[in-house]
Amino acid sequence: MHSILALSWQNVVDGNGVPLALTGLAIVFSGLVLIAVFIAALPRLLQQWDRLMAPRPDPAAAPTPAAPESADPATASPVVQAALAWVAVRELEVFRLGDQQRLTLQSHRRSGMWRAIPSLRDIDPSD
Amino acid sequence: MHSILALSWQNVVDGNGVPLALTGLAIVFSGLVLIAVFIAALPRLLQQWDRLMAPRPDPAAAPTPAAPESADPATASPVVQAALAWVAVRELEVFRLGDQQRLTLQSHRRSGMWRAIPSLRDIDPSD
């Protein structure tokens, strides 16, 4: 096997190896540097956006309400999540789509047309 | 943009526009009218079918047993369904297909070959 391991620098030169590697690395770095800069600036950009939007009372203008992120269950500890899940099992609307279907938990947030259709038979008109 | 909004009735005539629209609408209406007539007649047709079939004691002749539709859990109120689901969780056969698999509830109604296969290892011979 050692015989085929003859390294030829000439091939590298012919194949534009070094400029190719440098170009490639430069572009990869520039892409990820830009991303790094963007995500570093993002929190401040969002703050400024909120300040711009705050005087205007139009609630739709802000991309999302400034939710209390600290209460986000996805970031709580597993133990808290387990407890939350337990409560969810007992409290959320539980409904069956068909005869042989597995039980699903449905949160109250609607998500477009498909989620709505199967439940139409059970729909509560006071909704 | 207003310049290209020049409406030409001649194009409509050349393209058979009006007969096309009338034909199309007539066919759409005839299709849906037929469906409306069919579904309006359906309950009575089924009643007559039941009357025809009633004297014959062959249970297989009726497409479906005249199930007590009012007890259909899918049409009950969400609250009742939630309760039913809760009972189901406790009462139905709960089994695991594999080591890492999520728990599923299995109703007793078989649905052909595939549902049967995975449970064969656990099968109760007195079934």
Add this chain to the structure above:
Amino acid sequence: MHSILALSWQNVVDGNGVPLALTGLAIVFSGLVLIAVFIAALPRLLQQWDRLMAPRPDPAAAPTPAAPESADPATASPVVQAALAWVAVRELEVFRLGDQQRLTLQSHRRSGMWRAIPSLRDIDPSD
């Protein structure tokens, strides 16, 4: 219809019917006989493998640890399984992947990269 039911033995001879059938059957039998022999021998082969491996203390050499198969929940009775499942619901790590996602039970056995990724946000660093 009886007219087209004229059986012609000559066709069978021309089509090599009998040797085809015998060859085919012979091969099917040889395949399944080999499988039967293999699975009949398998438990003994595994025993010998274990004996070969036993003196060597390298635990990785045995394809799987000789697990106490009798405790395999998949082979227990449905009642026991239901009970196990019930306990699992209460004891296993319960976590949510996203806002509207159904609850899943996660066993502690990792299964490669994909299972790991979604839980990274919740990951307990002392894991």
Add this chain to the structure above:
Amino acid sequence: MDLLIQFAPTTGLAGLTWGNAIMIVVGLVFITLAIVKDYEPLLLVPIGFGIVVGNIPYSDGMPLGVYDEGSVLYYLYFGVSQGVFPPLIFLGIGAMTDFSTMLSNPKLVLLGAAAQMGIFLTIIGALALDFTPLEAGAIGIIGGADGPTAIFLAAKLAPHLLGAIAVAAYSYMALVPVIQPPIMKLLTTEAERKIHMKAPRQVSRRERILFPICAFLICAMIAPGSIALLGMLFLGNLLKESGVTERLAESARHALIDIVTILLGLSVGASTQASTFLTPQSLLIFGLGAVSFMIATASGVLFAKFMNLFLKDKINPLVGAAGVSAVPDSARVVQMIGRQTDPSNFLLMQAMAPNVAGVIGSAIAAGVLWSVLVL
């Protein structure tokens, strides 16, 4: 260094045109509307992202776009251009649609027919604006307010307009809560909007099983061109209602429809490259689409008032607006407007009947247009 210079023109920035930039903004608007306003997010997010993807400039030699044979998007778009994805989506929709409200309200089915007037008047308009008959047919179907139907017919009649037609159809479907209310209020009196309707009766399981089979036969015999769409819709519904194929219905209404929706949305969005999309034709198509939705809404409402001339149990004419399909948004709009006038008036269940009938109606219309215009 030479290579870096050689690479520069292949970057996206180098080739970015104003058209691309505009379309990328349009895509971002779609995504924003979907997330912030919750307008048809399941379709607007993939389509919006697709519009962004489709307007990234790239060098000619690299097969990246929807129209470049051999590219990834080309293969995904194949399901759109050959009309395969829309029927698969209908299979999933069938497996989630409950026709019970329609079965218990046969006369409301006619409202689903009346609202298809939008399709056919728009065709006349499109012809007047110098579109060819094939193009006019494809544009008219926007008024059917059914994305998969519009994509299917456009792929058959006028593939070069598919992107504009699909984007217009989904845009207006998302905008149903904006477009319909003024028309509905304009064409109805307060007294009419206050009409209460009887609660729908219980529908037996046998009716629900027989319906998809017989309705399919009726539609297929009248307009065979609709069987690709309606065959799938009713097969999906039969799988759901039969009681013995629940696992198939489950996969059709989850894995299948979700996967196809992502791929369809992404590739339809990506087909709106500025160079082919930003044309006066596209603007006309958007204009005609808007008109189409308005005519459809008005036709449904007015036909309900017309039916009331002959009926003892009056129909609340608002319900007619649900005949445009755009399931279930237009039914929701009916409920909302109804309760604005009389908070105790719940019309959602009744509105679902013309709503699903409108899906069938526009699929029949697509079948008719296909056979009349192509043959």
Add this chain to the structure above:
Amino acid sequence: MDLLIQFAPTTGLAGLTWGNAIMIVVGLVFITLAIVKDYEPLLLVPIGFGIVVGNIPYSDGMPLGVYDEGSVLYYLYFGVSQGVFPPLIFLGIGAMTDFSTMLSNPKLVLLGAAAQMGIFLTIIGALALDFTPLEAGAIGIIGGADGPTAIFLAAKLAPHLLGAIAVAAYSYMALVPVIQPPIMKLLTTEAERKIHMKAPRQVSRRERILFPICAFLICAMIAPGSIALLGMLFLGNLLKESGVTERLAESARHALIDIVTILLGLSVGASTQASTFLTPQSLLIFGLGAVSFMIATASGVLFAKFMNLFLKDKINPLVGAAGVSAVPDSARVVQMIGRQTDPSNFLLMQAMAPNVAGVIGSAIAAGVLWSVLVL
């Protein structure tokens, strides 16, 4: 008015032939049997609906049918005609099949081989009835009582008979509870039917992991033609048993197999257009298929009696009938007949061994027939 007249001949009703009408009724019978009798509903509902769809008449110019290039059904049928769908279904079946009962009963595997006699005797019959060798091979495989195997081999050997062969195979698989019992009773004495068999032993996880790999190597070395089917079957089983790829097995046994089943059933059904399906050949194929199932059942039972001549632990010969596969219906029939004679005799577990062996057996047979007849 002219257009309406021009449209009239394009409607389905105008072109409806007696043949179409008969086939539509056949399709409806399939659906009814599936729903009312619960006969293989997962396949009979899509196939039955497909038969209805495939027999809606349409004008020549519109690409709607399975055989019209560019139609939706054409693309779905591609997975059938190229033999891609059957292996995917086998992948899912592998991911749900538990070979434990077979692993603990090696000698019962031979019954799964014996029952393949039905395949080969039917080939002789088909040759005698003037079918070509390729056609005869494709017809014979009906006796394997395995839908995907039959479709796979028919697509390779005799694509023009695929519809008839597939429909015959699935019909008789659905009718297993009707076809098998008389033969089983005829060929066994009451004493034989009362034989109790030992409960199968516990099978270790290692055995279950090693089995799919080694069984694949054995089958592939003997009949490489079977690797498309058996490779997928055993890969699916390995994914299930390995313990580290459960999520892949889960998707294979749910989303994948469900979606493929709907598309395969619909398009196979739609390939039975009356003009090509209602031929004397199809009747002969149905006749041969019935004979094939009977021979297979008888062979299994008789071979079990033959084995008993040499065995100390006697086999209940009823178990031989499960060798035809038709998983798991024929195993259920065995259990049922066994308990009719002795209510305390539970044969289901033992019957599953020849049952799954029969699946392997007919896939090997398909591989052999393919290579012998094509090369």
Add this chain to the structure above:
Amino acid sequence: MDLLIQFAPTTGLAGLTWGNAIMIVVGLVFITLAIVKDYEPLLLVPIGFGIVVGNIPYSDGMPLGVYDEGSVLYYLYFGVSQGVFPPLIFLGIGAMTDFSTMLSNPKLVLLGAAAQMGIFLTIIGALALDFTPLEAGAIGIIGGADGPTAIFLAAKLAPHLLGAIAVAAYSYMALVPVIQPPIMKLLTTEAERKIHMKAPRQVSRRERILFPICAFLICAMIAPGSIALLGMLFLGNLLKESGVTERLAESARHALIDIVTILLGLSVGASTQASTFLTPQSLLIFGLGAVSFMIATASGVLFAKFMNLFLKDKINPLVGAAGVSAVPDSARVVQMIGRQTDPSNFLLMQAMAPNVAGVIGSAIAAGVLWSVLVL
């Protein structure tokens, strides 16, 4: 008897070469490693089984292999050879990836760039070993430690080497826990390994929604060749984070990615037929792949040390090794080595940042190589 003799040469055993036997053993080793050592089982089990399937000998006349037009494996391999499967897998990966740790650690992103050094130095090595520039590019991407990216680029640049490159990439990804630790220990002092890093901050939902959109625009503008992969990755992530398309994300991260993984793994494995795979070139590719992983690891670690020269909050240089991607195995290795030195040092969260950045980095690299080498 004649037929049996005629059949004999068509059996697998008859055609078995030493090469096939070796490859079958390789496949079995893959499966064993996956099951016993739990090394990337979701990919090694299908690939290992595919290697076994692809090395079953068969007669020339039967279309069975990946390269035989019309065979089942040919159609499955189509998704690999046309580069369709890798983006679909990226869609699913996007729908499960949480970029939060990266969003809260922007500077760690650079480590994901540094580790791509492995790709470019390997290209120089491959050129030196007499591979063509196209081949060298495809081989270099092994150092990206991303299976789908490697398959995608190899399919575009050097389809004849795809099997070797894919198998090498997945082998070394599985072997990350073996390859990386010695290099990481060699290049860091004990004091460096003991550096504790701050816990990442909470990331808001808006940041998580905006990230995939903006990151896509950045990457696409710089290297449009990466949009097939990164478009899907970021679309999947947007579906996950938008909060309104959870059902689409759910299907993308379960049914879709699972099914595609099985088909990709099986067909990539089956493309390693001994006759085309067991060549000196493949050995060189494996050698270069190993070097590539080592360079990537070293580059990540050394670049972290370089960054520390300028930073007040020092980075633990071990974290740099996670820049190679191989998600999440290399992040796990970082955590493991970190705790070996100081059991109270938990680096997993911090290591995930360069880990996912490495995925983006190698996709950009693939885009650049594609456009520079093909144009």
